[in-house]
Amino acid sequence: MADDADSNALDQVASPGQDIKYSLYQASDATEMTSLLGEAFTQFDPPAVAAGLTPSEFEEFVRLFCPQAANQGLTIVARAVETGEMCGALLTEDSASAPPDGIDLLSAKCNPVFDILGQLDEEYRSGQAVHPGASIHLFLLGVAQPFAGKGIAQQLVSECLANGTRKGFSMAVTEATNKTSQHVFRKQGFVDRVRRSYGDYRFDGQATFASIADQGGPILMDKRLHRSDGGGDLGRS
Ligand SMILES: CC(C)(COP(=O)(O)OP(=O)(O)OC[C@H]1O[C@@H](n2cnc3c(N)ncnc32)[C@H](O)[C@@H]1OP(=O)(O)O)[C@@H](O)C(=O)NCCC(=O)NCCS
Structure with a gap:
Protein backbone atom coordinates (compact mmCIF):
# COMPACT_ATOMS: atom_id res chain seq x y z
CA MET A 1 0.00 0.00 0.00
CA ALA A 2 1.30 3.46 -0.82
CA ASP A 3 2.07 5.74 2.11
CA ASP A 4 1.91 9.50 2.27
CA ALA A 5 5.60 10.00 1.71
CA ASP A 6 5.52 7.84 -1.40
CA SER A 7 6.82 9.45 -4.55
CA ASN A 8 3.95 7.77 -6.42
CA ALA A 9 1.38 9.90 -4.56
CA LEU A 10 -0.31 12.29 -6.97
CA ASP A 11 -2.93 14.14 -5.03
CA GLN A 12 -5.33 14.11 -2.13
CA VAL A 13 -8.81 15.36 -2.89
CA ALA A 14 -11.79 15.84 -0.58
CA SER A 15 -14.83 14.04 -2.00
CA PRO A 16 -18.15 14.44 -0.18
CA GLY A 17 -17.77 12.47 3.05
CA GLN A 18 -14.07 11.62 2.92
CA ASP A 19 -10.62 12.39 1.63
CA ILE A 20 -9.36 10.30 -1.25
CA LYS A 21 -5.72 9.91 -2.19
CA TYR A 22 -4.69 9.26 -5.82
CA SER A 23 -1.43 7.45 -6.59
CA LEU A 24 0.37 5.74 -9.40
CA TYR A 25 -0.24 1.99 -9.35
CA GLN A 26 2.56 -0.12 -7.87
CA ALA A 27 3.08 -3.90 -8.00
CA SER A 28 1.88 -4.18 -4.38
CA GLN A 43 -21.77 -6.26 -11.15
CA PHE A 44 -22.20 -3.05 -13.11
CA ASP A 45 -20.54 -2.97 -16.53
CA PRO A 46 -23.31 -3.97 -18.99
CA PRO A 47 -21.24 -6.04 -21.49
CA ALA A 48 -19.42 -7.92 -18.70
CA VAL A 49 -22.79 -8.65 -17.05
CA ALA A 50 -24.42 -9.68 -20.36
CA ALA A 51 -21.46 -11.96 -21.16
CA GLY A 52 -21.99 -13.67 -17.78
CA LEU A 53 -18.42 -13.12 -16.59
CA THR A 54 -17.77 -14.07 -12.98
CA PRO A 55 -15.56 -11.98 -10.68
CA SER A 56 -12.82 -14.60 -10.78
CA GLU A 57 -12.90 -14.77 -14.60
CA PHE A 58 -12.65 -11.00 -14.79
CA GLU A 59 -9.85 -10.95 -12.20
CA GLU A 60 -7.91 -13.43 -14.32
CA PHE A 61 -8.17 -10.97 -17.21
CA VAL A 62 -7.05 -7.99 -15.09
CA ARG A 63 -4.13 -9.94 -13.60
CA LEU A 64 -2.59 -10.33 -17.07
CA PHE A 65 -2.15 -6.55 -17.27
CA CYS A 66 -0.67 -6.00 -13.78
CA PRO A 67 3.05 -6.43 -14.60
CA GLN A 68 2.75 -3.97 -17.48
CA ALA A 69 0.83 -1.52 -15.28
CA ALA A 70 3.69 -1.52 -12.76
CA ASN A 71 6.29 -1.01 -15.51
CA GLN A 72 4.54 1.69 -17.51
CA GLY A 73 3.51 4.00 -14.65
CA LEU A 74 0.24 5.05 -16.31
CA THR A 75 -2.33 3.35 -14.03
CA ILE A 76 -3.92 5.32 -11.19
CA VAL A 77 -5.47 4.02 -7.96
CA ALA A 78 -7.63 5.84 -5.42
CA ARG A 79 -7.64 5.09 -1.68
CA ALA A 80 -9.67 6.39 1.22
CA VAL A 81 -7.20 8.34 3.34
CA GLU A 82 -8.80 7.34 6.64
CA THR A 83 -8.76 3.56 6.12
CA GLY A 84 -6.24 3.08 3.30
CA GLU A 85 -8.88 1.01 1.45
CA MET A 86 -8.66 1.02 -2.34
CA CYS A 87 -11.85 2.58 -3.68
CA GLY A 88 -11.13 3.05 -7.38
CA ALA A 89 -8.69 2.26 -10.17
CA LEU A 90 -8.07 3.20 -13.76
CA LEU A 91 -5.94 0.60 -15.52
CA THR A 92 -4.12 2.42 -18.31
CA GLU A 93 -1.56 1.32 -20.89
CA ASP A 94 0.46 2.73 -23.74
CA SER A 95 -1.85 2.19 -26.73
CA ALA A 96 1.05 0.58 -28.61
CA SER A 97 1.35 -2.24 -26.02
CA ALA A 98 1.05 -5.79 -27.32
CA PRO A 99 -1.70 -7.93 -25.77
CA PRO A 100 -0.29 -9.71 -22.68
CA ASP A 101 0.64 -13.38 -22.74
CA GLY A 102 -2.27 -15.61 -21.79
CA ILE A 103 -5.04 -13.46 -23.25
CA ASP A 104 -5.97 -16.30 -25.60
CA LEU A 105 -6.44 -18.65 -22.62
CA LEU A 106 -9.22 -16.64 -20.95
CA SER A 107 -12.83 -17.79 -20.77
CA ALA A 108 -14.58 -17.88 -24.16
CA LYS A 109 -17.23 -15.66 -22.55
CA CYS A 110 -14.79 -12.77 -23.06
CA ASN A 111 -14.83 -13.20 -26.85
CA PRO A 112 -17.93 -11.10 -27.69
CA VAL A 113 -16.63 -8.29 -25.46
CA PHE A 114 -13.20 -8.38 -27.12
CA ASP A 115 -14.86 -8.54 -30.53
CA ILE A 116 -17.19 -5.55 -30.20
CA LEU A 117 -14.44 -3.39 -28.65
CA GLY A 118 -11.94 -4.64 -31.23
CA GLN A 119 -14.31 -3.47 -33.98
CA LEU A 120 -14.25 0.04 -32.52
CA ASP A 121 -10.45 0.07 -32.39
CA GLU A 122 -10.07 -1.28 -35.90
CA GLU A 123 -12.36 1.36 -37.37
CA TYR A 124 -10.67 4.12 -35.35
CA ARG A 125 -7.13 3.09 -36.34
CA SER A 126 -8.07 2.34 -39.97
CA GLY A 127 -4.82 0.52 -40.53
CA GLN A 128 -2.54 3.22 -39.03
CA ALA A 129 0.25 2.02 -36.74
CA VAL A 130 0.32 3.32 -33.16
CA HIS A 131 3.75 4.38 -31.95
CA PRO A 132 4.99 3.83 -28.39
CA GLY A 133 4.87 6.98 -26.24
CA ALA A 134 2.17 8.67 -28.35
CA SER A 135 -1.20 7.58 -26.97
CA ILE A 136 -2.53 6.30 -23.65
CA HIS A 137 -5.35 3.77 -23.57
CA LEU A 138 -7.65 4.27 -20.56
CA PHE A 139 -8.71 0.71 -20.33
CA LEU A 140 -10.56 -0.35 -17.14
CA LEU A 141 -12.17 2.30 -14.93
CA GLY A 142 -13.83 1.01 -11.77
CA VAL A 143 -15.04 2.45 -8.49
CA ALA A 144 -16.12 0.31 -5.51
CA GLN A 145 -19.85 0.53 -4.93
CA PRO A 146 -19.74 2.14 -1.44
CA PHE A 147 -17.77 5.02 -3.00
CA ALA A 148 -19.91 5.50 -6.15
CA GLY A 149 -21.28 8.88 -7.14
CA LYS A 150 -18.63 10.92 -5.27
CA GLY A 151 -16.66 12.04 -8.33
CA ILE A 152 -13.90 9.44 -7.88
CA ALA A 153 -14.12 8.21 -11.49
CA GLN A 154 -13.89 11.81 -12.74
CA GLN A 155 -10.82 12.42 -10.60
CA LEU A 156 -9.15 9.15 -11.66
CA VAL A 157 -9.54 10.17 -15.31
CA SER A 158 -8.27 13.69 -14.62
CA PHE A 169 1.81 11.41 -24.45
CA SER A 170 -0.24 13.53 -26.85
CA SER A 181 -18.70 6.07 -18.16
CA GLN A 182 -19.54 7.88 -21.41
CA HIS A 183 -20.79 10.81 -19.34
CA VAL A 184 -17.63 10.73 -17.19
CA PHE A 185 -15.30 10.75 -20.19
CA ARG A 186 -17.25 13.46 -22.05
CA LYS A 187 -17.10 15.61 -18.94
CA GLN A 188 -13.30 15.19 -19.02
CA GLY A 189 -13.18 16.46 -22.60
CA PHE A 190 -13.32 13.22 -24.58
CA VAL A 191 -15.06 13.28 -27.97
CA ASP A 192 -17.09 10.41 -29.50
CA ARG A 193 -15.33 8.87 -32.52
CA VAL A 194 -16.73 5.38 -33.28
CA ARG A 195 -19.89 3.62 -32.03
CA ARG A 196 -21.46 0.19 -32.09
CA SER A 197 -25.01 -0.77 -31.09
CA TYR A 198 -25.62 -3.49 -28.48
CA GLY A 199 -29.04 -4.09 -30.03
CA ASP A 200 -27.70 -4.64 -33.55
CA TYR A 201 -24.55 -6.55 -32.60
CA ARG A 202 -24.30 -10.26 -33.40
CA PHE A 203 -21.60 -12.72 -32.32
CA ASP A 204 -21.71 -16.04 -34.20
CA GLY A 205 -25.26 -15.07 -35.23
CA GLN A 206 -26.35 -14.53 -31.61
CA ALA A 207 -27.74 -11.27 -30.24
CA THR A 208 -25.32 -11.51 -27.30
CA SER A 228 -0.46 22.90 -20.44
CA ASP A 229 -2.88 20.26 -19.01
CA GLY A 230 -0.08 18.25 -17.35
CA GLY A 231 0.34 20.48 -14.32
CA GLY A 232 -2.49 22.47 -12.81
CA ASP A 233 -3.47 21.89 -9.21
CA LEU A 234 -2.80 18.17 -9.48
CA GLY A 235 0.52 18.11 -11.27
CA ARG A 236 3.90 17.76 -9.70
CA SER A 237 6.89 19.68 -11.04
C1 LIG B 1 -18.65 3.96 -14.16
C2 LIG B 1 -18.05 4.14 -12.78
C3 LIG B 1 -16.53 4.00 -12.87
C4 LIG B 1 -18.40 5.56 -12.27
O1 LIG B 1 -17.74 5.79 -11.03
P1 LIG B 1 -18.20 6.98 -10.03
O2 LIG B 1 -17.05 7.28 -9.15
O3 LIG B 1 -19.48 6.62 -9.39
O4 LIG B 1 -18.42 8.17 -11.05
P2 LIG B 1 -18.43 9.73 -10.71
O5 LIG B 1 -19.08 9.93 -9.37
O6 LIG B 1 -17.07 10.30 -10.91
O7 LIG B 1 -19.32 10.30 -11.90
C5 LIG B 1 -20.53 9.69 -12.26
C6 LIG B 1 -21.23 10.63 -13.20
O8 LIG B 1 -22.13 9.85 -14.02
C7 LIG B 1 -23.45 10.38 -13.89
N1 LIG B 1 -24.35 9.24 -14.10
C8 LIG B 1 -24.73 8.30 -13.21
N2 LIG B 1 -25.55 7.42 -13.84
C9 LIG B 1 -25.68 7.83 -15.13
C10 LIG B 1 -26.40 7.34 -16.25
N3 LIG B 1 -27.16 6.24 -16.19
N4 LIG B 1 -26.29 7.99 -17.43
C11 LIG B 1 -25.51 9.11 -17.53
N5 LIG B 1 -24.81 9.62 -16.48
C12 LIG B 1 -24.90 8.97 -15.30
C13 LIG B 1 -23.49 10.98 -12.51
O9 LIG B 1 -24.53 11.93 -12.40
C14 LIG B 1 -22.10 11.64 -12.46
O10 LIG B 1 -22.08 12.81 -13.25
P3 LIG B 1 -22.07 14.32 -12.64
O11 LIG B 1 -20.82 14.41 -11.83
O12 LIG B 1 -22.06 15.19 -13.85
O13 LIG B 1 -23.33 14.41 -11.82
C15 LIG B 1 -18.59 3.11 -11.75
O14 LIG B 1 -20.01 3.15 -11.79
C16 LIG B 1 -18.16 1.68 -12.03
O15 LIG B 1 -17.16 1.21 -11.51
N6 LIG B 1 -18.95 0.93 -12.87
C17 LIG B 1 -18.65 -0.46 -13.19
C18 LIG B 1 -17.45 -0.58 -14.12
C19 LIG B 1 -17.67 0.25 -15.37
O16 LIG B 1 -18.74 0.28 -15.94
N7 LIG B 1 -16.57 0.91 -15.81
C20 LIG B 1 -16.59 1.72 -17.00
C21 LIG B 1 -16.41 0.85 -18.21
S1 LIG B 1 -15.91 1.84 -19.60
Whole structure:
Protein backbone atom coordinates (compact mmCIF):
# COMPACT_ATOMS: atom_id res chain seq x y z
CA MET A 1 0.00 0.00 0.00
CA ALA A 2 1.30 3.46 -0.82
CA ASP A 3 2.07 5.74 2.11
CA ASP A 4 1.91 9.50 2.27
CA ALA A 5 5.60 10.00 1.71
CA ASP A 6 5.52 7.84 -1.40
CA SER A 7 6.82 9.45 -4.55
CA ASN A 8 3.95 7.77 -6.42
CA ALA A 9 1.38 9.90 -4.56
CA LEU A 10 -0.31 12.29 -6.97
CA ASP A 11 -2.93 14.14 -5.03
CA GLN A 12 -5.33 14.11 -2.13
CA VAL A 13 -8.81 15.36 -2.89
CA ALA A 14 -11.79 15.84 -0.58
CA SER A 15 -14.83 14.04 -2.00
CA PRO A 16 -18.15 14.44 -0.18
CA GLY A 17 -17.77 12.47 3.05
CA GLN A 18 -14.07 11.62 2.92
CA ASP A 19 -10.62 12.39 1.63
CA ILE A 20 -9.36 10.30 -1.25
CA LYS A 21 -5.72 9.91 -2.19
CA TYR A 22 -4.69 9.26 -5.82
CA SER A 23 -1.43 7.45 -6.59
CA LEU A 24 0.37 5.74 -9.40
CA TYR A 25 -0.24 1.99 -9.35
CA GLN A 26 2.56 -0.12 -7.87
CA ALA A 27 3.08 -3.90 -8.00
CA SER A 28 1.88 -4.18 -4.38
CA ASP A 29 -1.57 -2.88 -5.46
CA ALA A 30 -2.21 -5.90 -7.73
CA THR A 31 -4.42 -8.00 -5.46
CA GLU A 32 -6.67 -5.15 -4.38
CA MET A 33 -6.95 -3.73 -7.89
CA THR A 34 -7.86 -7.05 -9.53
CA SER A 35 -10.47 -7.69 -6.86
CA LEU A 36 -11.96 -4.18 -7.11
CA LEU A 37 -12.17 -4.26 -10.92
CA GLY A 38 -13.49 -7.84 -10.94
CA GLU A 39 -16.32 -6.87 -8.63
CA ALA A 40 -17.16 -3.50 -10.23
CA PHE A 41 -17.27 -4.82 -13.80
CA THR A 42 -19.13 -8.08 -13.20
CA GLN A 43 -21.77 -6.26 -11.15
CA PHE A 44 -22.20 -3.05 -13.11
CA ASP A 45 -20.54 -2.97 -16.53
CA PRO A 46 -23.31 -3.97 -18.99
CA PRO A 47 -21.24 -6.04 -21.49
CA ALA A 48 -19.42 -7.92 -18.70
CA VAL A 49 -22.79 -8.65 -17.05
CA ALA A 50 -24.42 -9.68 -20.36
CA ALA A 51 -21.46 -11.96 -21.16
CA GLY A 52 -21.99 -13.67 -17.78
CA LEU A 53 -18.42 -13.12 -16.59
CA THR A 54 -17.77 -14.07 -12.98
CA PRO A 55 -15.56 -11.98 -10.68
CA SER A 56 -12.82 -14.60 -10.78
CA GLU A 57 -12.90 -14.77 -14.60
CA PHE A 58 -12.65 -11.00 -14.79
CA GLU A 59 -9.85 -10.95 -12.20
CA GLU A 60 -7.91 -13.43 -14.32
CA PHE A 61 -8.17 -10.97 -17.21
CA VAL A 62 -7.05 -7.99 -15.09
CA ARG A 63 -4.13 -9.94 -13.60
CA LEU A 64 -2.59 -10.33 -17.07
CA PHE A 65 -2.15 -6.55 -17.27
CA CYS A 66 -0.67 -6.00 -13.78
CA PRO A 67 3.05 -6.43 -14.60
CA GLN A 68 2.75 -3.97 -17.48
CA ALA A 69 0.83 -1.52 -15.28
CA ALA A 70 3.69 -1.52 -12.76
CA ASN A 71 6.29 -1.01 -15.51
CA GLN A 72 4.54 1.69 -17.51
CA GLY A 73 3.51 4.00 -14.65
CA LEU A 74 0.24 5.05 -16.31
CA THR A 75 -2.33 3.35 -14.03
CA ILE A 76 -3.92 5.32 -11.19
CA VAL A 77 -5.47 4.02 -7.96
CA ALA A 78 -7.63 5.84 -5.42
CA ARG A 79 -7.64 5.09 -1.68
CA ALA A 80 -9.67 6.39 1.22
CA VAL A 81 -7.20 8.34 3.34
CA GLU A 82 -8.80 7.34 6.64
CA THR A 83 -8.76 3.56 6.12
CA GLY A 84 -6.24 3.08 3.30
CA GLU A 85 -8.88 1.01 1.45
CA MET A 86 -8.66 1.02 -2.34
CA CYS A 87 -11.85 2.58 -3.68
CA GLY A 88 -11.13 3.05 -7.38
CA ALA A 89 -8.69 2.26 -10.17
CA LEU A 90 -8.07 3.20 -13.76
CA LEU A 91 -5.94 0.60 -15.52
CA THR A 92 -4.12 2.42 -18.31
CA GLU A 93 -1.56 1.32 -20.89
CA ASP A 94 0.46 2.73 -23.74
CA SER A 95 -1.85 2.19 -26.73
CA ALA A 96 1.05 0.58 -28.61
CA SER A 97 1.35 -2.24 -26.02
CA ALA A 98 1.05 -5.79 -27.32
CA PRO A 99 -1.70 -7.93 -25.77
CA PRO A 100 -0.29 -9.71 -22.68
CA ASP A 101 0.64 -13.38 -22.74
CA GLY A 102 -2.27 -15.61 -21.79
CA ILE A 103 -5.04 -13.46 -23.25
CA ASP A 104 -5.97 -16.30 -25.60
CA LEU A 105 -6.44 -18.65 -22.62
CA LEU A 106 -9.22 -16.64 -20.95
CA SER A 107 -12.83 -17.79 -20.77
CA ALA A 108 -14.58 -17.88 -24.16
CA LYS A 109 -17.23 -15.66 -22.55
CA CYS A 110 -14.79 -12.77 -23.06
CA ASN A 111 -14.83 -13.20 -26.85
CA PRO A 112 -17.93 -11.10 -27.69
CA VAL A 113 -16.63 -8.29 -25.46
CA PHE A 114 -13.20 -8.38 -27.12
CA ASP A 115 -14.86 -8.54 -30.53
CA ILE A 116 -17.19 -5.55 -30.20
CA LEU A 117 -14.44 -3.39 -28.65
CA GLY A 118 -11.94 -4.64 -31.23
CA GLN A 119 -14.31 -3.47 -33.98
CA LEU A 120 -14.25 0.04 -32.52
CA ASP A 121 -10.45 0.07 -32.39
CA GLU A 122 -10.07 -1.28 -35.90
CA GLU A 123 -12.36 1.36 -37.37
CA TYR A 124 -10.67 4.12 -35.35
CA ARG A 125 -7.13 3.09 -36.34
CA SER A 126 -8.07 2.34 -39.97
CA GLY A 127 -4.82 0.52 -40.53
CA GLN A 128 -2.54 3.22 -39.03
CA ALA A 129 0.25 2.02 -36.74
CA VAL A 130 0.32 3.32 -33.16
CA HIS A 131 3.75 4.38 -31.95
CA PRO A 132 4.99 3.83 -28.39
CA GLY A 133 4.87 6.98 -26.24
CA ALA A 134 2.17 8.67 -28.35
CA SER A 135 -1.20 7.58 -26.97
CA ILE A 136 -2.53 6.30 -23.65
CA HIS A 137 -5.35 3.77 -23.57
CA LEU A 138 -7.65 4.27 -20.56
CA PHE A 139 -8.71 0.71 -20.33
CA LEU A 140 -10.56 -0.35 -17.14
CA LEU A 141 -12.17 2.30 -14.93
CA GLY A 142 -13.83 1.01 -11.77
CA VAL A 143 -15.04 2.45 -8.49
CA ALA A 144 -16.12 0.31 -5.51
CA GLN A 145 -19.85 0.53 -4.93
CA PRO A 146 -19.74 2.14 -1.44
CA PHE A 147 -17.77 5.02 -3.00
CA ALA A 148 -19.91 5.50 -6.15
CA GLY A 149 -21.28 8.88 -7.14
CA LYS A 150 -18.63 10.92 -5.27
CA GLY A 151 -16.66 12.04 -8.33
CA ILE A 152 -13.90 9.44 -7.88
CA ALA A 153 -14.12 8.21 -11.49
CA GLN A 154 -13.89 11.81 -12.74
CA GLN A 155 -10.82 12.42 -10.60
CA LEU A 156 -9.15 9.15 -11.66
CA VAL A 157 -9.54 10.17 -15.31
CA SER A 158 -8.27 13.69 -14.62
CA GLU A 159 -5.20 12.39 -12.72
CA CYS A 160 -4.53 9.83 -15.45
CA LEU A 161 -4.62 12.47 -18.20
CA ALA A 162 -2.34 14.82 -16.25
CA ASN A 163 0.12 11.97 -15.59
CA GLY A 164 0.08 10.85 -19.25
CA THR A 165 0.61 14.43 -20.40
CA ARG A 166 3.57 14.88 -18.05
CA LYS A 167 5.07 11.71 -19.51
CA GLY A 168 4.86 13.21 -23.02
CA PHE A 169 1.81 11.41 -24.45
CA SER A 170 -0.24 13.53 -26.85
CA MET A 171 -3.47 11.51 -27.15
CA ALA A 172 -5.81 9.57 -24.84
CA VAL A 173 -8.24 6.90 -26.08
CA THR A 174 -10.93 4.87 -24.34
CA GLU A 175 -13.81 2.54 -25.17
CA ALA A 176 -16.64 3.59 -22.88
CA THR A 177 -19.15 0.78 -22.57
CA ASN A 178 -22.04 2.39 -20.69
CA LYS A 179 -23.88 5.65 -20.23
CA THR A 180 -22.26 6.52 -16.90
CA SER A 181 -18.70 6.07 -18.16
CA GLN A 182 -19.54 7.88 -21.41
CA HIS A 183 -20.79 10.81 -19.34
CA VAL A 184 -17.63 10.73 -17.19
CA PHE A 185 -15.30 10.75 -20.19
CA ARG A 186 -17.25 13.46 -22.05
CA LYS A 187 -17.10 15.61 -18.94
CA GLN A 188 -13.30 15.19 -19.02
CA GLY A 189 -13.18 16.46 -22.60
CA PHE A 190 -13.32 13.22 -24.58
CA VAL A 191 -15.06 13.28 -27.97
CA ASP A 192 -17.09 10.41 -29.50
CA ARG A 193 -15.33 8.87 -32.52
CA VAL A 194 -16.73 5.38 -33.28
CA ARG A 195 -19.89 3.62 -32.03
CA ARG A 196 -21.46 0.19 -32.09
CA SER A 197 -25.01 -0.77 -31.09
CA TYR A 198 -25.62 -3.49 -28.48
CA GLY A 199 -29.04 -4.09 -30.03
CA ASP A 200 -27.70 -4.64 -33.55
CA TYR A 201 -24.55 -6.55 -32.60
CA ARG A 202 -24.30 -10.26 -33.40
CA PHE A 203 -21.60 -12.72 -32.32
CA ASP A 204 -21.71 -16.04 -34.20
CA GLY A 205 -25.26 -15.07 -35.23
CA GLN A 206 -26.35 -14.53 -31.61
CA ALA A 207 -27.74 -11.27 -30.24
CA THR A 208 -25.32 -11.51 -27.30
CA PHE A 209 -25.99 -8.01 -26.01
CA ALA A 210 -29.75 -7.74 -26.67
CA SER A 211 -30.41 -7.56 -22.92
CA ILE A 212 -28.39 -4.32 -22.65
CA ALA A 213 -29.72 -2.59 -25.78
CA ASP A 214 -30.97 0.24 -23.54
CA GLN A 215 -27.30 1.19 -22.91
CA GLY A 216 -26.98 2.15 -26.61
CA GLY A 217 -23.57 0.72 -27.27
CA PRO A 218 -19.86 1.13 -26.64
CA ILE A 219 -18.24 4.33 -27.90
CA LEU A 220 -14.58 4.83 -28.70
CA MET A 221 -13.70 8.32 -27.52
CA ASP A 222 -10.47 10.28 -27.66
CA LYS A 223 -8.94 13.43 -26.30
CA ARG A 224 -5.88 15.33 -27.46
CA LEU A 225 -3.50 16.08 -24.59
CA HIS A 226 -1.80 19.44 -24.29
CA ARG A 227 1.37 20.16 -22.34
CA SER A 228 -0.46 22.90 -20.44
CA ASP A 229 -2.88 20.26 -19.01
CA GLY A 230 -0.08 18.25 -17.35
CA GLY A 231 0.34 20.48 -14.32
CA GLY A 232 -2.49 22.47 -12.81
CA ASP A 233 -3.47 21.89 -9.21
CA LEU A 234 -2.80 18.17 -9.48
CA GLY A 235 0.52 18.11 -11.27
CA ARG A 236 3.90 17.76 -9.70
CA SER A 237 6.89 19.68 -11.04
C1 LIG B 1 -18.65 3.96 -14.16
C2 LIG B 1 -18.05 4.14 -12.78
C3 LIG B 1 -16.53 4.00 -12.87
C4 LIG B 1 -18.40 5.56 -12.27
O1 LIG B 1 -17.74 5.79 -11.03
P1 LIG B 1 -18.20 6.98 -10.03
O2 LIG B 1 -17.05 7.28 -9.15
O3 LIG B 1 -19.48 6.62 -9.39
O4 LIG B 1 -18.42 8.17 -11.05
P2 LIG B 1 -18.43 9.73 -10.71
O5 LIG B 1 -19.08 9.93 -9.37
O6 LIG B 1 -17.07 10.30 -10.91
O7 LIG B 1 -19.32 10.30 -11.90
C5 LIG B 1 -20.53 9.69 -12.26
C6 LIG B 1 -21.23 10.63 -13.20
O8 LIG B 1 -22.13 9.85 -14.02
C7 LIG B 1 -23.45 10.38 -13.89
N1 LIG B 1 -24.35 9.24 -14.10
C8 LIG B 1 -24.73 8.30 -13.21
N2 LIG B 1 -25.55 7.42 -13.84
C9 LIG B 1 -25.68 7.83 -15.13
C10 LIG B 1 -26.40 7.34 -16.25
N3 LIG B 1 -27.16 6.24 -16.19
N4 LIG B 1 -26.29 7.99 -17.43
C11 LIG B 1 -25.51 9.11 -17.53
N5 LIG B 1 -24.81 9.62 -16.48
C12 LIG B 1 -24.90 8.97 -15.30
C13 LIG B 1 -23.49 10.98 -12.51
O9 LIG B 1 -24.53 11.93 -12.40
C14 LIG B 1 -22.10 11.64 -12.46
O10 LIG B 1 -22.08 12.81 -13.25
P3 LIG B 1 -22.07 14.32 -12.64
O11 LIG B 1 -20.82 14.41 -11.83
O12 LIG B 1 -22.06 15.19 -13.85
O13 LIG B 1 -23.33 14.41 -11.82
C15 LIG B 1 -18.59 3.11 -11.75
O14 LIG B 1 -20.01 3.15 -11.79
C16 LIG B 1 -18.16 1.68 -12.03
O15 LIG B 1 -17.16 1.21 -11.51
N6 LIG B 1 -18.95 0.93 -12.87
C17 LIG B 1 -18.65 -0.46 -13.19
C18 LIG B 1 -17.45 -0.58 -14.12
C19 LIG B 1 -17.67 0.25 -15.37
O16 LIG B 1 -18.74 0.28 -15.94
N7 LIG B 1 -16.57 0.91 -15.81
C20 LIG B 1 -16.59 1.72 -17.00
C21 LIG B 1 -16.41 0.85 -18.21
S1 LIG B 1 -15.91 1.84 -19.60
